Amino acid sequence: MKVAVLVSTGRHPVSGAARYSRNDAAALTIAIGIAKAQGAQLDVLHAGDPANPALAEYLALGAPKVEVLNTQRDACAALAQRLAGYDLVFTGTRAEGAYDSGTLPYKLADALNLPLVGAAVDVDVTTEGVEVRQFMPKGLRRRVRAPLPALVAVHPLANAAPRYAYARMREGRVAPIAASAPVDKESTAWSVGPVMAKPKKLAAPEKRSGHARMLGATTTESRGGSVVIEGSSVEKAQVILAYLREHQLVDY
Incomplete structure (x- = not known):
């Protein structure tokens, strides 16, 4: 069984310093637990700048290695090429303080032709596939089953308690890998700038x-x-x- 976790980098809301995504840290914690229980291969992936200091913090959170697809083009296309053949893919719901549109899980599931289960707070792998307990408004929860392979987007309030250890950061490594991807045609129409305060x-x-x-x-x-x-x-x-x-x- 092959399990992958997609991690992103964010910014601190006050200082603006780069930091890891707490939502992705919860997804990583859940994936580590499943990989240990199933004896599965676990890969942690990021598409972007390998020099971002926030990536090393995922090593402290338990990732043995962070594989960085070094591309400035279509990140979704690069990830889709790399994730071919994986049984279970984890993402957060959205990034925190950077490019946090929340559309990547949907675009990636469409590119890989995988079922997508969002707002996951608990994830279990069974003989029939994956069983997910979803976050619902007003404190409600519901259970959803999906066959493998599948993509699961973890909710920020997931039942996961990431543990940070500086020693693991020293042991792991961030591995840049050259990735080929087409130019993102949609990005030519974007206007990128700092987020303005909401009225x-x-x-x-x-x-x-x-x-x-x-x-x-x-x-x-x-x-x-x-x-x-x-x-x-x-x-x-x-x-x-x-x-x-x-x-x-x-x-x-």
Whole structure:
């Protein structure tokens, strides 16, 4: 049995320093457990810059070696060529603080023609294939079975506790490998830049007393809103502007 884990690099949200992805670290921990239980071959892969210092941290998290496909072209195509013949492929849901579109698991599963199971919190290999417990909204979980070979995208809240050991970082190695891949045609239309802060939603300040707020948490009541149906667009705009001024959401 051959198992592969795809790891990415991210950035610290405050300092901007390169660091490993906590989501991918959870995927690596799950893959290590399965590889030991099944006596399988485990390969850890990354497509990108082999000089990124964050890659060495995956060695400290248990990876014996990190194989880096040194390509600046289509990473998905390079990974698809390398992953041919693997029984189980693990990824995170998305990268953290870098190129975190979250589309790689889907594009890779399509390129390899593999079933994709996302939002995995627990993964077990059975005689019938792979059994995954998926994360669902509102604390719900569900079990999904898929035949092997398969691709599993691990959820950030997976039941995995990565353990960091500096000695393992000294023992392992990052191995750059030249990879050939076609030019990513989609990237020519991209505009790459730093992530901008998301705009904050305007909200009127709470003016009720603590007792009134407690009652509002247990009962359904009207919040005092109004619906303006009649009138011109100018009159409706004046009503909205008056509301914003009343609650000091604008200063003009």
